[in-house]
Amino acid sequence: MRMAELSERSGVPTATVKYYLREGLLRPGRRISATRAVYDEEHLRRLRLVRALIQVGRMPVATAREVLVAVDDEKLDHHSRIGAAVWALPDDSPAAPPEDSAREAAARLADELLARLGWTFGLASRDDSPAYRMLVGALAGMERSGYPCTLADLLPYGRAAGELGAVDLDMVERYETGSGQVEAAVALTVLYEPVLLGLRRLAEAEESNRRFGKAG
Amino acid sequence: MRMAELSERSGVPTATVKYYLREGLLRPGRRISATRAVYDEEHLRRLRLVRALIQVGRMPVATAREVLVAVDDEKLDHHSRIGAAVWALPDDSPAAPPEDSAREAAARLADELLARLGWTFGLASRDDSPAYRMLVGALAGMERSGYPCTLADLLPYGRAAGELGAVDLDMVERYETGSGQVEAAVALTVLYEPVLLGLRRLAEAEESNRRFGKAG
Numbered sequence: 001m002r003m004a005e006l007s008e009r010s011g012v013p014t015a016t017v018k019y020y021l022r023e024g025l026l027r028p029g030r031r032i033s034a035t036r037a038v039y040d041e042e043h044l045r046r047l048r049l050v051r052a053l054i055q056v057g058r059m060p061v062a063t064a065r066e067v068l069v070a071v072d073d074e075k076l077d078h079h080s081r082i083g084a085a086v087w088a089l090p091d092d093s094p095a096a097p098p099e100d101s102a103r104e105a106a107a108r109l110a111d112e113l114l115a116r117l118g119w120t121f122g123l124a125s126r127d128d129s130p131a132y133r134m135l136v137g138a139l140a141g142m143e144r145s146g147y148p149c150t151l152a153d154l155l156p157y158g159r160a161a162g163e164l165g166a167v168d169l170d171m172v173e174r175y176e177t178g179s180g181q182v183e184a185a186v187a188l189t190v191l192y193e194p195v196l197l198g199l200r201r202l203a204e205a206e207e208s209n210r211r212f213g214k215a216g
Numbered sequence: 217m218r219m220a221e222l223s224e225r226s227g228v229p230t231a232t233v234k235y236y237l238r239e240g241l242l243r244p245g246r247r248i249s250a251t252r253a254v255y256d257e258e259h260l261r262r263l264r265l266v267r268a269l270i271q272v273g274r275m276p277v278a279t280a281r282e283v284l285v286a287v288d289d290e291k292l293d294h295h296s297r298i299g300a301a302v303w304a305l306p307d308d309s310p311a312a313p314p315e316d317s318a319r320e321a322a323a324r325l326a327d328e329l330l331a332r333l334g335w336t337f338g339l340a341s342r343d344d345s346p347a348y349r350m351l352v353g354a355l356a357g358m359e360r361s362g363y364p365c366t367l368a369d370l371l372p373y374g375r376a377a378g379e380l381g382a383v384d385l386d387m388v389e390r391y392e393t394g395s396g397q398v399e400a401a402v403a404l405t406v407l408y409e410p411v412l413l414g415l416r417r418l419a420e421a422e423e424s425n426r427r428f429g430k431a432g
Contacts, residue, residue, distance in 0.1 A: 048362035083424030135414035146264035165419025198351035203381025208299030
């Protein structure tokens, strides 16, 4: 397809597609003349992923580029790339504060939780994972804020996340090709995050109403 | 207690406490002389909440002030304030794009989901809730990104959120006073969000490893 059709089918304006091409977020099309190039379904799929990361996930271009490097990492076998790409999604929490006793205690608590859940990953050292650092940073922040939490508080969170992880991988497996699955894993991870946070807040309002609200 | 002890016990530097006082995020202490004031346990608790919202939840000061208005709303009965305060927590997703067909379809899907979950809230019109707008905005973004989702995809998310809502309210009920509970509801909602997102990403990596990873 030509650029105009790629833009039309993705809903991404031509100027934005050209910007993504210049920034290396989208591979060049196949040249058919000095001024013309054609694009295929893979371009369309990649464009959707880039749009999801940047426009919905509000990722900076440089960060999206790093995520795509993990998505395209041919050194990994076809399927481990799914875990690796999600594992490497950046943490947009505040910059990690200096190591302190709260952070050490948080890392111990996180490790205890992952051991209880039986999660071993098998991919890489968990310390390299932004997702792991996000968890530890959040637990340290709770400790520092005077709202410490315990393993018992965290277990239901871990179990709920585990159920959603399986649901997410089911969605990923609907995509047929290997690279389609890797891209979907990254896109669905990012796109469902505000869904999950919004639903949790609504669930709290609902639960509060059930427990404390005036009947009628 | 004096300002120095308030700072020491909360871990918030004196200069920051003074800034929160000037910005009206913390009520003035009780004056004991022209230059001295004393603070109590309620000040300490409020200071922890403000710290959680601003430092961990990265909320702008003006937004934190709005949240505290909901927390302190005396027009509501003691307990409905919990739901109302969480309900009113701001959505930091990108500014809502103009109404379009994706947004209309997303609102219908969200309403269908809430009906299936049996959530009625009983607080106010759901359209006024940032949490509801966050959900609808996220669903519209998925549609626009070419990753549409269905009611069947969303139900496990709704059920997981419902379970966590009950867990969260159990944590809130550990606090004894009414205003302590409202403050805890807001703080715990914000503080557990990165915990939940980090755990879901780790769960996906774990699940991917289980399904596709090389044994050993």
